[in-house]
Amino acid sequence: MLRLSRFVTALFALLLVTAALAAKVGDPAPPFSSVDSHGKTQKLADYRGKYVVLEWHNQGCPYTKKHYESGNMQRLQKEWTDKGVVWFTVISSGPGTQGFVTPSQEDQYLEKMHAVPTAVLMDPAGTLGHLYDAKTTPHMFVIDPKGTLIYDGAIDDHPTTDQADIKTSKNYVDAALTEAMAGKPVADPATRPYGCSVKYKGY
Amino acid sequence: MRLVCAIVLCLCCVPLSQGQSSVQAKHANLELLSTQTTNKSGDILLGVHFTLEKGWHIYWINPGDSGQPPSFNWILPAGAAAGEIQWPRPFRMQNSPTIADYGYHDEVLLMVPVHWSALPQAGSKSEIALDAKWLICREVCLADHTRLTLTLPISSGNKTNRASRLFAQAKALLPRPWPRQWKATAESRKDDFLLTLTTRKPLVNVEFFPLDPGLIDNAAKQRAEKTSTGAKLVLKKSDMLLKPVSELRGVLVIAGHAYQLRAPVVSQVALK
Numbered sequence: 429m430l431r432l433s434r435f436v437t438a439l440f441a442l443l444l445v446t447a448a449l450a451a452k453v454g455d456p457a458p459p460f461s462s463v464d465s466h467g468k469t470q471k472l473a474d475y476r477g478k479y480v481v482l483e484w485h486n487q488g489c490p491y492t493k494k495h496y497e498s499g500n501m502q503r504l505q506k507e508w509t510d511k512g513v514v515w516f517t518v519i520s521s522g523p524g525t526q527g528f529v530t531p532s533q534e535d536q537y538l539e540k541m542h543a544v545p546t547a548v549l550m551d552p553a554g555t556l557g558h559l560y561d562a563k564t565t566p567h568m569f570v571i572d573p574k575g576t577l578i579y580d581g582a583i584d585d586h587p588t589t590d591q592a593d594i595k596t597s598k599n600y601v602d603a604a605l606t607e608a609m610a611g612k613p614v615a616d617p618a619t620r621p622y623g624c625s626v627k628y629k630g631y
Numbered sequence: 632m633r634l635v636c637a638i639v640l641c642l643c644c645v646p647l648s649q650g651q652s653s654v655q656a657k658h659a660n661l662e663l664l665s666t667q668t669t670n671k672s673g674d675i676l677l678g679v680h681f682t683l684e685k686g687w688h689i690y691w692i693n694p695g696d697s698g699q700p701p702s703f704n705w706i707l708p709a710g711a712a713a714g715e716i717q718w719p720r721p722f723r724m725q726n727s728p729t730i731a732d733y734g735y736h737d738e739v740l741l742m743v744p745v746h747w748s749a750l751p752q753a754g755s756k757s758e759i760a761l762d763a764k765w766l767i768c769r770e771v772c773l774a775d776h777t778r779l780t781l782t783l784p785i786s787s788g789n790k791t792n793r794a795s796r797l798f799a800q801a802k803a804l805l806p807r808p809w810p811r812q813w814k815a816t817a818e819s820r821k822d823d824f825l826l827t828l829t830t831r832k833p834l835v836n837v838e839f840f841p842l843d844p845g846l847i848d849n850a851a852k853q854r855a856e857k858t859s860t861g862a863k864l865v866l867k868k869s870d871m872l873l874k875p876v877s878e879l880r881g882v883l884v885i886a887g888h889a890y891q892l893r894a895p896v897v898s899q900v901a902l903k
Binding site: 450452453488489490491525526558561563564580581587588589617618619620622623624625626627628 | 696697698699726727729730732766768770771772773774844845870871873
């Protein structure tokens, strides 16, 4: 039985409130300011006019590995950044938890995996994660050029760790970006994200 | 010629499936169990017993915010077909304010009915194989898989006595049918569902486990209020819920007793 100190109780309550205020699809995406792995501050507001993808990431999670070891995530990053989409990989693992990396460790990982996000947002305090109510790795969000959240959920429709499932899966990120860029409504704007739980600090 | 015959004979003697009914996996031990000691029944119950290392868990059919339930692929003799996993009532696993999952700690027996359309011959043996895949987690998650095998019928003795106990314990944890004299309805409000339970007596310690993902917010506290005729439970809606739903399905646990719940949803007409 955990004995919650008053501080932790207050933090718990604050996090619950933050999660309760987390945006739903169709709402403006919560504005953020987050430091990337090169020390640069990235603000959502700076990218108004572009599509932005947020990809929650934990390199040790078997679901993340499914999409990286197969090259699937890198393929998505390359295809869409080539089309002008801003792709942020976000790491909200707390210090000492799985997925937590130093900036140089992350650079090494990106090089080894040939991953090409626009930037990697380092979120060890979990602020950005809680702002978006990111639950799993991977958990994908797509924001349109007007700043509206148009997709929140799973990367695809096969919630497994098997790479073999990728080729027969419907990729929700591809679908959302393709549909939105064609001026169509996103057919599946909110799906249940699958993966390992985000390893927030303190838990 | 004689040498060739001898070799062929030897190969025929090698069992086709070299397997085990008990396997040590990552942080878990799995056993394929049965209480079937004769060939006389066309309907049997098999069970996959997971014994988990302290702190590790596996998931319910609706795993909640993260995770994945075990999946079974049965390799059965001709004429036999496996049904669905009979899930014992789940337990809430919440390590953070915003993420809650449903599953099992310590140990769980997942029972599966098998139906034979034609009984095997008296005295014959049936080979059962199972390819099981699952996710097991503590602070990290591991995907694992194994093959388990069993030959039926099995001889009665200590093993079947232990298996019988495990099956009896698991059956006691299966959600029971909702009593006919009780009522359950849900009202869809702006941010939550109000589940009203009418059970003829006030209820305490009520907890709802949704069968369908994406309807309720798994991590939100379920505010329960006992009434003179039962209880009311406030279930916060999930952010993913964009369309109206007609029914809330799941497991309702009342002071440790689990029931299958299906509550029709009545939409509150929220016109100004």
